Amino acid sequence: MDRLAGAGLADLGFCEKDLAQTASLTWRINVLKGERQAVIPGHVYQRPELLVGVADFVGDSYKLAKLCAQSPAKVIVFCGVRFMAETAKILNPEKTVLLPAPGAGCSLSESITVAEVRRLRAQHPGVPVATYINTSAAVKAESDVIVTSANAACILGRLFAKHPKVIFIPDELMGRNLAAALGKKVGEELIIWKGTCIVxxxxxxxxxxxxxxxxxxxxxxxxxxxxxxxxxxxxxxxxxxxxxxxxxxxxxxxxxxxxxxxxxxxxxxxxxxxxxxxxxxxCPYMKMTDLRGVLRALEDPPLSARLEVPADIAVRAKAAVRRMFELAEDTVKL
Ligand code: SF4
The missing domain is CATH 3.40.50.10800 (NadA-like)
Structure with a gap:
């Protein structure tokens, strides 16, 4: 309780009763985590008691993708949304990846399908597709390179150095911001999609x-x-x-x-x-994960919590993620 209070939960308004309940759950989760050789990555938008109580590392999609790839754990219990857990599975096909809230989707990820990416490619032959990490594994597999909000401008700049046109999917607003930052015309030089984050x-x-x-x-x-x-x-x-x-x-x-x-x-x-x-x-999706869900995932995960990505999709998606690490000059070994 003292650890949780001192880490900042008391300042966020957790009363003694809340702290006692949280302490009991975090203790059980942390014991099971050790027994199962599991690691818990937590996205920064997750509930604070999760980040403070049980997460082994906290960060954005990019940082979590890197750390999952480096972790020796056998099980990854991903506190985030589905596309993030899928990315962890793509990078760690031999590990068990669990998503405690199987319904945790993302409006951006759900805004584009494989068929729509293929149609864009057919409309713009030879134009590279840079895809925001907030997409499904199947959409990543159709892409040339994955980007995050942290490295999108850098990677798109590198693509523009070799190509007059680039396709960026699926976030329309981020696409417009990138076009402005890079001095590119939307629709002519930077082809964008119509997805948005509901937050x-x-x-x-x-x-x-x-x-x-x-x-x-x-x-x-x-x-x-x-x-x-x-x-x-x-x-x-x-x-x-x-x-x-x-x-x-x-x-x-x-x-x-x-x-x-x-x-x-x-x-x-x-x-x-x-x-x-x-x-x-x-974000309603990010807040679906709670300590009880994490405990359930470690004790007896329902089938729906187990992440599986078909091997052919995982191989192609991993190549696009690997390209991100190369273009962002990252030294992570995948
Ligand atoms: S905040 Fe937006 S982009 Fe992030 S998971 Fe929620 S809906 Fe998706």
């Missing part, structure tokens, strides 16, 4: 000026999945890892993180000396 496409740009008025000196950071209108008004744009890095390295009277609420909670726990202003939204 980030709802933030309104008009509120930004209001927050600046109320909180003088506030630094406003937005996720790259937000609209170009909002992105144009903020101090920093990037993925969740970049946003945390920015908070760590700068000094400001207030910070506002325009993204899923989990990142703000994590920032409050990591940087208790800094002030955070909230304009955030909850």
């Amino acid at each position: 980030h496409d709802k933030f309104d740009a008009f509120a930004i000026a209001l927050y600046r008025e109320i909180y003088p000196g506030v630094r406003i950071l937005a996720h790259a999945e937000c609209s170009p209108a909002l992105v144009a008004l903020v101090d920093f744009v990037g993925g969740t890892g970049d946003m945390m890095g920015y908070v760590e390295k700068t000094r400001a009277p207030y910070y506002m993180l325009v993204t899923e609420c989990g990142l703000g909670e994590l920032a409050r726990m990591r940087f208790p000396e800094k002030n955070f202003v909230f304009m955030c939204r909850l």
Whole structure:
């Protein structure tokens, strides 16, 4: 209980009763984790008690993909959404990968099908397909390279150095932000898709000026999945890892993180000396995972929690992920 309270849960409003229940569950999970030789990666948008209580490492999709590939564990209990667990399975075909909340999808991942990727390729022959990591394994398998919000601009820049045109799927808003950052014309040089994140496409740009008025000196950071209108008004744009890095390295009277609420909670726990202003939204998919689900997955996982990716899809998807690590100049050995 003391460990959980001291790690920041008390500051987030966990009362003694909440802490006692959380402590009991985390203790059982951590014992079973050792017995099963399991590892628990936790995405930054997950519930704080999961991240503090049982996660072995916490990060964005890119960091979790790298660490899962390096882990010697036999079982991966993925606290995140389905496409992330699929990525872990693609990189670790010999390991058991469990998704405690089998219904945890993602609006972006579900916005595009294999048939639609093939149609785009047929419409733009020879044009490379760069695919955001928030996609199914089957869509990744149709792609030339996977990107994350942290490395998309770098990788697309490298593709444009060799190709006049690039296809970027499936996030329309991120595609428009990337086109603006790279000085490319949407529809002519950068072909984009119409998918959106149901969390980030709802933030309104008009509120930004209001927050600046109320909180003088506030630094406003937005996720790259937000609209170009909002992105144009903020101090920093990037993925969740970049946003945390920015908070760590700068000094400001207030910070506002325009993204899923989990990142703000994590920032409050990591940087208790800094002030955070909230304009955030909850992702219903990310919040489906809870401690009881993790315990169930370790004790007796239902069939639906076991991630399987057909071998032919896994091989092609892994090649696209591997290409990301190469183009992002990462030294991870897969
Ligand atoms: S926050 Fe958006 S992109 Fe992330 S899992 Fe939720 S719906 Fe998908």
